[in-house]
Amino acid sequence: MTQNGTRRPSGRGPGDRIVDLALRGAINTALALPYERRVAAMGALTARAIGPLAGYRRRARANLALIRPDLPAAERERIATAVCDNLGRTLIENYSGADFAARLPPQPQQGDGLDALAAARAEGRPVIFVTGHFGNHEAPRRVLTRMGYEIGGFYREMSNRFVNDHYAATMQGVSGPVFPKGRRGLTGFLRHLKAGGMATILFDLHDRNGAEIPFLGRPARTALTAAELALRFDALLVPYFGIRRPDGLSFEIAVEAPIPAAAPLDMMREATRRLEARITRDPGQWFWVHNRWKEPRKRR
Structure with missing residues (x-):
């Protein structure tokens, strides 16, 4: 409950639905591509669009600045971009089932x-x-x-x-x-x-x-x-x-x-x-x- 007595959002509000629909659209579009292109595309999309819009890249930069203030800002930016790319790749890999498994040793x-x-x-x-x-x-x-x-x-x-x-x-x-x-x-x-x-x-x-x-x-x-x-x-x-x-x-x-x-x-x-x-x-x-x-x- 919140301080004024109202119930906290259940995670199924209008905003949650919009985010889900956008994510489903990106996933379904990616799944239509051949596997190699699919993974690369989802990584790039997350690094260049989803990550910045969702605040992921900003959070990654902030955490890197907290833990590795010794790194040049350009290097922290490079790592933050790589983080978002890996996040996108991981997401679509886990939706790819047998295609993902076939790539594993x-x-x-x-x-x-x-x-x-x-x-x-x-x-x-x-x-x-x-x-x-x-x-x-x-x-x-x-x-x-x-x-x-x-x-x-x-x-x-x-x-x-x-x-x-x-x-x-x-x-x-x-x-x-x-x-x-x-x-x-x-x-x-x-x-x-x-x-x-x-x-x-x-x-x-x-x-x-x-x-x-x-x-x-x-x-x-x-x-x-x-x-x-x-x-x-x-x-x-x-x-x-x-x-x-x-x-x-x-x-x-x-x-x-x-x-x-x-x-x-x-x-x-x-x-x-x-x-x-x-x-x-x-x-x-x-x-x-x-x-x-x-x-x-x-x-x-």
Whole structure:
């Protein structure tokens, strides 16, 4: 509820509908193109039009200035443009189903965690994969699915409910079940893990109830959920990443060694360090458009 007692927007207002219709139009137009042109076109459209209009490029520039003030303004602009291009490519790839899957390698090229993963499957032990909005976060799940693994997911729903309805559908049917954040989704997710299931959690969004963990040099509120559930269910905690190659279309898949069991805070610090290492190598592949270092609201 708002301060005057009226209900907050449900995410299905007129403005949400307009944004959804515009996005659907762009997606449907892109899907009519051959795959290579489709991905390149959606990247360019997001970098040159959607990103600036939606404020994504401005947010990326601001976050880069906050974290990397040492970089020349022209370099921050270049990275911000690359971020929007990657965002657009990722979006249309995830709507492209079999076309996207056909571009992925048959197995991870970086596989330090594969032996542990195979052992967990043989033992019926649950696995929680942790990753961030880097490259294409759905790429590793698709590759491992093709190798015979069934991997669900736990995700935060979008504020625009119209967009969320069809974007969530892109995650369904790829592998195991996906669960929205919330009481009902959490119940299903816990049952999935208890039965020895595997699932993915993206941990790089601001969580107002999370612990402060240094991320790229500044404290960021980070949920400890993945580590807490790993300890609760004796699950492996395995970072994985889908790294976009310079051609903009193909990927290198990394399944890293499991994070050793420890205090939840220490485990998520290590998960954060793993993601930081990827971002440092290629900052243009991380979604700097998120408000990761959100300042706490001041009480009136």
